[in-house]
Amino acid sequence: xxxxxxxxxxxxxxxxxxxxxxxxxxxxxxxxxxxxxxxxxxxxxxxxxxxxxxxxxxxxxxxxxxxxxxxxxxxxxxxxxxxxxxxxxxxxxxxxxxxxxxxxxxxxxxxxxxxxxxxxxxxxxxxxxxxxxxxxxxxxxxxxxxxxxxxxxxxxxxxxxxxxxxxxxxxxxxxxxxxxxxxxxxxxxxxxxxxxxxxxxxxxxxxxxxxxxxxxxxxxxxxxxxxxxxxxxxxxxxxxxxxxxxxxxxxxxxxxxxxxxxxxxxxxxxxxxxxxxxxxxxxxxxxxxxxxxxxxxxxxxxxxxxxxxxxxxxxxxxxxxxxxxxxxxxxxxxxxxxxxxxxxxx
Numbered sequence: 001x002x003x004x005x006x007x008x009x010x011x012x013x014x015x016x017x018x019x020x021x022x023x024x025x026x027x028x029x030x031x032x033x034x035x036x037x038x039x040x041x042x043x044x045x046x047x048x049x050x051x052x053x054x055x056x057x058x059x060x061x062x063x064x065x066x067x068x069x070x071x072x073x074x075x076x077x078x079x080x081x082x083x084x085x086x087x088x089x090x091x092x093x094x095x096x097x098x099x100x101x102x103x104x105x106x107x108x109x110x111x112x113x114x115x116x117x118x119x120x121x122x123x124x125x126x127x128x129x130x131x132x133x134x135x136x137x138x139x140x141x142x143x144x145x146x147x148x149x150x151x152x153x154x155x156x157x158x159x160x161x162x163x164x165x166x167x168x169x170x171x172x173x174x175x176x177x178x179x180x181x182x183x184x185x186x187x188x189x190x191x192x193x194x195x196x197x198x199x200x201x202x203x204x205x206x207x208x209x210x211x212x213x214x215x216x217x218x219x220x221x222x223x224x225x226x227x228x229x230x231x232x233x234x235x236x237x238x239x240x241x242x243x244x245x246x247x248x249x250x251x252x253x254x255x256x257x258x259x260x261x262x263x264x265x266x267x268x269x270x271x272x273x274x275x276x277x278x279x280x281x282x283x284x285x286x287x288x289x290x291x292x293x294x295x296x297x298x299x300x301x302x303x304x305x306x307x308x309x310x311x312x313x314x315x316x317x318x319x320x321x322x323x324x325x326x327x328x329x330x331x332x333x334x335x336x337x338x339x340x341x342x343x344x345x346x
Contacts, residue, residue: 001016001018002016002038004036005035006035006036034074035072037069038068039067040065042067042068047249051247054270056167060169062170063170064169065168066168067166068165069166070162070163071161072161073094073159073160073162074157082150082151083151084109084122084149086146086148086169086171087146089146089164091139091142091145094141094161094163096138096155096157097138097139098137099135099155100134104122104152108121108150110170122150131152172235177231181222181231184234188225189225191221239273243271244271244288245336250269253339253340256333260340261313264342265311265342266310266312266340267311267339268308272287272337274286274306276299276305279293282294282295283298283302285305297319298320299318301325301328302328304317304318313325313326
């Protein structure tokens with residue numbers, strides 16, 4: 001998506017368009033008109049940004065969006081907003097003067113559906129409600145600024161164009177954990193799977209009073225029946241299975257597969273997590289939509305691969321022969337979990 005932010009003094013509102021609906025000439029026009037523009041999710045088409053997003057996702061266990069922001073040399077304040085995600089702002093070119101303010105609303109949660117109907121308590125109308133100023137300074141080429149979630153900030157150019165990359169980090173919130181807990185509890189709790197009374201939407205007072213009592217009772221029952229350990233096991237599982245294979249040029253490893261030997265060094269690809277399970281007489285490894293099944297004797301080696309980041313093929317534990325270790329590693333390189341390091345890596 002392309003978001004256009006006119007200067008604060010222009011009186012014009014920001015707007016958003018699909019990037020495929022905007023020509024290069026229109027982007028030039030936006031720039032020379034004096035408007036700032038942002039392009040979201042540039043990691044999907046820029047390999048360097050993809051590597052950055054994968055690394056941050058792995059480190060923070062969070063959804064990452066890399067945003068390209070371009071500002072013309074207008075010497076005007078170009079943004080004033082609340083950071084609804086943790087932001088890492090890298091000044092790639094030019095300079096920008098930034099001012100940070102203490103949060104008026106602590107830890108806003110990005111993506112809540114209820115905000116559309118009840119309003120966003122993190123909304124800020126202007127500088128007069130921005131809170132206490134805590135930092136002010138210039139960002140020059142190569143500088144990195146961290147803006148914690150909830151802090152508001154303003155930015156203005158210093159008379160030259162500015163190019164920035166913003167890494168927006170959406171962590172796993174406690175409200176996400178509670179949602180997962182309710183869904184898992186629902187599978188075993190008949191009451192939670194029931195439907196509300198059809199007259200509740202008709203504002204029937206008796207039905208509403210009964211619904212309020214029922215909801216209170218359901219919350220108490222759900223808390224008693226929830227197994228916190230199962231909730232975090234589920235979140236670990238969804239995190240591993242939901243990981244995506246990075247755009248890191250892995251295809252070149254296909255050339256090196258036949259060169260893998262017990263002395264080869266391999267590593268799990270950045271940001272790719274896996275699960276290891278026993279299924280009947282099979283050891284099963286699942287990751288990024290893929291599944292690898294092997295003889296049960298490989299279970300210990302698979303568990304080692306899950307925990308180790310970098311290792312030599314011959315160091316795999318368990319009762320595998322040297323040849324079996326090579327076969328297993330070659331399979332996992334082919335499926336996308338591992339990559340070749342050292343002299344065989346191209």
